[in-house]
Amino acid sequence: LAVAAQGVPLEVTQTDIWNYLQSDEGMLLNLSLWVNIALAGLSILLFVFMGRNVEDPRAQLIFVATLMVPLVSISSYTGLASGLTMSVLEMPAGHAAAGSTTPIAGGTDGVLTMWGRYLTWALSTPMILLALGLLAGSNITKIFTAIVADIGMCVTGLAAALTTSSHALRWFWYFISCAFFLVVLYVLLVEWAADAEVAGTSEIFNTLKILTVVMWLGYPIFWALGAEGIAVLDVAITSWAYSGLDIVAKYIFAFLLLRWVVDNESTIAGMASGLGSASGGG
Numbered sequence: 001l002a003v004a005a006q007g008v009p010l011e012v013t014q015t016d017i018w019n020y021l022q023s024d025e026g027m028l029l030n031l032s033l034w035v036n037i038a039l040a041g042l043s044i045l046l047f048v049f050m051g052r053n054v055e056d057p058r059a060q061l062i063f064v065a066t067l068m069v070p071l072v073s074i075s076s077y078t079g080l081a082s083g084l085t086m087s088v089l090e091m092p093a094g095h096a097a098a099g100s101t102t103p104i105a106g107g108t109d110g111v112l113t114m115w116g117r118y119l120t121w122a123l124s125t126p127m128i129l130l131a132l133g134l135l136a137g138s139n140i141t142k143i144f145t146a147i148v149a150d151i152g153m154c155v156t157g158l159a160a161a162l163t164t165s166s167h168a169l170r171w172f173w174y175f176i177s178c179a180f181f182l183v184v185l186y187v188l189l190v191e192w193a194a195d196a197e198v199a200g201t202s203e204i205f206n207t208l209k210i211l212t213v214v215m216w217l218g219y220p221i222f223w224a225l226g227a228e229g230i231a232v233l234d235v236a237i238t239s240w241a242y243s244g245l246d247i248v249a250k251y252i253f254a255f256l257l258l259r260w261v262v263d264n265e266s267t268i269a270g271m272a273s274g275l276g277s278a279s280g281g282g
């Protein structure tokens, strides 16, 4: 309070962020969050309904994993919309947004960082990969590898966004995250594609593989172009880009997968249970 009395701005509070999101200036950003809360809610209801008669255990596990995606998503976006999982961070020297101010609380030094996204990706993206690995009839080794690399990607992406000491180290974290991402892409494009061939699920797997690879490539691109990276896109545009990618990579992806599972439960039930064996799935 003593500091505030001298006119130095206090740290931005959740309420400041909340008030900004409710203002005309913050409306575009706020909408990018609430659209996803609404779509995630509808997806949860739809997917529970679609899965009501699924009985095969592997098909059920694909359902549970896929259903977790909109559940994590609605939590993630609620965290952002409430201001809980965003902060105003001052970028290091050399960063394109160093020395900039946000309009929050009448003008505060720093950039609004929606770090809750990167945190919750560490929970949602493994579920997508678990569902895809099961669909491909893959084994525990490959599923574990993909999921661990994916969590590594998300956590180091979070570190990149939160590092405020050194501009170079932000990009070093980004580079580490990309290295993890390459592991995920390799398992998806090479290992699981071959496994799905053997399992007889290659048609749906290939569709979902292409959708996943194309959408997922968008995330590091928008990170680099957005406020965390070279800052050619502002916070609201970047947020809409992620929200748009999320709609396809999560809800549309999940719908296509679950519709196929319901229609082809016997194909999944007939898969050799390769989960425990080193050679499972080829």
Ligand code: RET
Pocket: 118, 121, 124, 125, 153, 154, 156, 157, 158, 160, 173, 174, 177, 178, 181, 216, 217, 219, 220, 223, 246, 249, 250
């Ligand atoms: C970051 C920045 C660092 C480099 C890389 C990234 C990749 C992120 C990806 C996110 C996918 C998110 C999805 C969310 C759905 O819930 C962290 C942006 C490689 C691929 C699909």
